[in-house]
């Protein structure tokens with residue numbers, strides 16, 4: 001039986017930059033940077049969960065674009081899957097409403113300026129590979 005619970009991460013891309021969010025909780029993750037998102041609820045499509053989480057956490061209206069290949073284990077039973085996403089016309093600018101206390105739009109050459117959660121590092125590398133066809137490895 002598959003008891004995996006998917007955490008969706010949003011690689012929100014805008015004007016050639018990726019949005020990184022600094023967690024404010026729980027204490028063991030606070031201060032580290034991640035892709036905004038959260039747990040998929042029972043019966044919910046991951047793309048819908050991503051749109052919901054981006055609205056709740058950042059106050060934006062966004063849409064998912066495409067799945068970034070790969071899956072990254074978090075603490076059991078969670079796994080991280082990532083979709084690229086974009087802001088829809090008329091969306092508010094992202095604001096750290098819950099779970100985060102800082103946001104940064106990072107250009108490709110700034111991506112490693114922030115202290116990503118360990119488990120997000122391979123996910124961000126996968127995003128970068130899709131982005132402009134670059135391969136950072």
Ligand SMILES: Nc1nc2c([nH]c(=O)n2[C@H]2C[C@H](O)[C@@H](COP(=O)(O)OP(=O)(O)OP(=O)(O)O)O2)c(=O)[nH]1
Nearest residue numbers: 007008009034035036037038039074080117119120
């Ligand atoms: N959103 C997100 N969570 C991540 C990432 N990397 C990572 O290890 N996590 C962990 C942190 C949390 O333990 C878990 C997701 O929890 P969350 O707090 O963001 O999800 P949620 O909004 O649905 O939370 P809640 O309803 O339980 O409060 O996955 C990431 O890139 N994005």
